[in-house]
Amino acid sequence: MERESYPYLTDALQDVDVRVPYRSVISPSATDAQIVAELYKLITMQTRVFIVHMFPSLGARLFAKAKEIGMMSEGYVWIMTDGLTAEFLSSPNPSVTDTMQGVLDNANSIDAELNIYGLWAYDATKALAMAVEKAGATNFGFEKANVASSSSTDLATLGTSLNGPNLLQALSDTSFKGLTGDYHFVDRQLQPPAFQIVNVNGNGVRGLGFWKPARGVLVKRLDPANSTSMSRISNAIFPGDTFVVPKGWEIPTNEKKLKIGVPLKDGFTEFVAVTTDPISNATKVTGYCIDVFDAVVKALPYALPYEYIPYVNPDGKPAGNYNDLAYQVHLKKFDAVVGDMTIVYNRSLYIDFTLPYTESGVNMIVPIADNNSKNAWVFMKPLTWDLWVSTFVLFVFIGFVVWVLEHRVNEDFRGSASNQAGAGFWFSFSTIVFAQRERVVSNLARAVLIIWCFVVLVVTQSYTASLSSLLTVQQLQPTVTDVHDLIMKGEYVGYLRGSFVLEILLGLGFHKSKLRVYNSPEECHELFSKGSGNGGIAAAFDEVPYTKLFLSKYCSQYTMIDPTFQTAGFGFVFPKGSSLVPDISKAILNVTEGDQMKQIEDAWFGKRGSCPESSSSVSSKILSLNSFWGLFLIAGLAALLALIIFFVMFVYRERRRLSHSDPTAPIWDRTKTFFRVFIQRDSTSLNSRQMELTDRNGISLHTIGVPSPSACSIHAQFPEDPSSTDSQTPQEEAINIDQLTNQNQERPTALEIDHENN
Structure with missing residues (x-):
């Protein structure tokens, strides 16, 4: 029955990723025993979805025998072509339909009682007549073919129409509304109508929906306004009187094992x-x-x-x-x-x-060790070098700023040049332990110190915490961090026997004499224990799955070091062009994306979090400049702003003295004049006037509370030998003291003079 259509049917199924593993050919004259034998052969295979394309008489016998041997039960799917359906629907036989319960078909959908083939023949005849009229053919003669065959069924013996090309073109352009629907050709192919999916149930068939080739979807109704999606069509009743969709395959009993x-x-x-x-x-x-x-x-x-x-x-x-x-x-x-x-x-x-x-990838495994306890310079490790240098520079800068702001008004910051420099730096660095004893009297200096003390507090506390962690917590660091160091030092490295990693190591520049092999994680650990100079290795190179397994056993003694040399990972091997490769690959994605893969890894490699001291990620507690540059920036800007304000006020106050300098003098002379004025004591400040109350002869005046003429205490020290002093009477001393105060003010109402004889 239309054997020429088999290849087209197979190609159409393969176009939608449906594999046809077996084609069963049954002769129309086959006996019942031959049909049963072929059905038993199908049972031994894994496929449980069958497409039946044969004469109606043979199909009826096939379904009857299939029911006898149990192939019309649950788990099987039978699909008939439209030839069988048209015959069974036109003259339903209860005995035949009883053996076909649950069978599916794609019957052509037409609203008529006549057989579909009769309607197609009518439409074809009408189309041919319209084409003849359109072509205007009057001569229907044929040119005889020169063929020796005398067979009546040989198409080569038929003649060729003289008007064939014109008639073919006219037929291709013919279109009309026929009994089977829209009748027209596309690329010389008649467009099929909608197919109705039917399900044999009881003594007849039950429509499930319609499949429209133009839309490629299954709908419940042909009316576009009322059509629904495929999910809304009726459910099919499969063999075994069940609505459960069969999986379509079973484990075969006779198929060859891979x-x-x-x-x-x-x-x-x-x-x-x-x-x-x-x-x-x-x-x-x-x-x-x-x-x-x-x-x-x-x-x-x-x-x-x-x-x-x-x-x-x-x-x-x-x-x-x-x-x-x-x-x-x-x-x-x-x-x-x-x-x-x-x-x-x-x-x-x-x-x-x-x-x-x-x-994927190849990594380097190296031992890890704690070297902090043996390092005499461990106190330098909490801070990076750039942070050490930045902190020192900022200490010096703050000391300079405080000296600039205080040296003209504060006796603690005066004296010789060395004393002034020492006082400024001492004051700045003593803030580390907050042991500064000098007082600051300038408001600008006080503002700078408030910010600077906060910065010092943060830095010292962070340094203390980091140093404590380094001294009390074991810090495991890799003994090797670079592949090129191994090559330059001539260290021995290891790799797994038979692994392609050997080619990678030779490509990196390792000499073959510096390579040692191992067969197991235990052998690798033993080589590490010996050391590179005693017949062991300093590092091992292996693929990521092996390194993960090795670290799961010795996680507290080794770690993986970058870089990772890229590879493709593990895969399953199949022959070239095997049809199983795409299916296995899809199944791999399905497994690796789920939880099952993690369960398999945990079963064989152990849980990753079970290691008490995982060394795969060595954490660093070293403080860098990135952690403090914001604080340093604020302190530096505050000090710089204070300097700018100070020099603006200084120039404004000393403008008269600075303006007296010769404008025609060289720049260096004017600079020296500016510096000479800058280093002098500020006589206009309140603190400077208090400092001047200290007499050259040892008389010092200390204010109590707010300095005022009415609240002060005068301590005078008199030498034992009156002859060693000036011939100045106490009355004259009182007059000199009074001259240090404002003459417009009243004399002090209470003076306390202490005489101490040394």
Whole structure:
């Protein structure tokens, strides 16, 4: 029945990602025994969705036998083509429809009782007549073909119409409203009408909806205004009288199992481990990669039988390295390879990899140690060098600013040049412990010191906290931080035996004599324990999955160091062009994006948070300038602003004295004059007048509270030898003291003179 349509049907199914694994051909003259034998063959396969395209008489026998052997029960899906449906709908037979309960079909939808083929024939005849009229054909002669065949069914023996091209063009342009709907051609193809999806139920069929080729969707009604989406169509009743949609496949009983090759490993058996039962001699394959592949296969929408076969020699030893194992797939000795197989370019030349299912990259593992307790300069570590220098410069600057603001009005900041410089720097640096004893009398200096003391408080407290942490908490630091240091020092490094990491190390510049191999995490740890100079290694290079496993066992002794050399990760191996690669890759994405992947990792590598002292991320408690530049900026701007205000006021107050200098004098002379005035005591300030009350002969006046003539205490010291003093009487001394005060004011009403004889 239209065998020529089979390839087109298969192509149409493949265009929508439907795989046709098997085509069953049954002769119209086949006996019931032959039909049953073919049906039993289908039972042994995994597919449970069948499309039936045959003569109605053969189809009726097929469904009857399928029901007898249980293939019309729950879990099966049967779809008929429109030829069978048209026959069964035109003359329904209860005995036939009873064996077809739950069958689906795509019957052509027309509003007529006549057989669909009869209506198509009527429309075709009408279209041909209209085309003949349009073409104006009057001669219907045929040109005989020169063919020796005498078969009546051979199309090559038919003649060729003399008006064929004109008639073909006219027919292609013909369109009208026929009995089966709109009749027109597109690219010389008649556009099919809407198909009705029907479901055999009871003694008849039940319409589920309509499929319109133009829209490519399933609707409940043909009326566009009342059509609904596919989710609103009626539910189908599948074989077994159930509304549950069958999954469409079962585990096959006769299908050949895939031979999955697995490597035999001496170390890192958490990824792949091959063990043999000594009693039953059965081989058992376990590991992280095995669990991932099992989970991926379960996520496939169909069954995939497989078995693991270790890649070993007859004596039970490994038959080769990973490249050899991958090449066995190319030689078709294995159907696939599952294991810790890295996706690399040279292997992809003759096999196909799935998407990776692990993290990618090659890292360097180095030991970590606590060197702070042995460092005599550990007190310098809490601050970076730029912060040390910035802090020192700011201390000096603040000391200079305080001296500028105070030296003209404060006796504590006067004296020789060295004394003044020492007083300024002493005052600034003594604020670290707040031990300054000098008083500040200038309001500008007080404002600067308020801000500066806050900055000092923050810096000292932060330094104390950081230093305490360095001295009390174990600070584990990597012993090596750069690959090039290993090369320059000639250190030994390690790599996993048989790994492609060897090529990376040689490419980085390591000499082959400086490379040592290991087979397991325990061997790697032993090499680290010996050290590079005693037959061990200073660093190890390995892929991220191996380094994570190694650190999960020795997390408090080693750490990973950047940079990470990019690789593609682990993948499953299949033959070149295998149709399983895209399906397995999709299933990998499904598994890795869920929680199942994390459960597998925790089962084989342990939880990452279980390490009491994780060294994979070494935290730094060193303080840098970035943490304090805001405070330093505020203090610096405040001090600079105070300097500007001071010099503006200084120039304004001393404008007369500065203006007396010769304007024609050199700049250097005028500068010296300015500096001479600048370093002099400010005689107009209140504090300077109090300082001048200290007499050269040892008489000092100290104000009590607010300085005023009515509230003061005069302490006079008289020498034991009256002859050593000037011949000045006490009355004259009182007159001189009175002259130091404002003459317009009244004399002090209370004076207390203490005489001390030394």
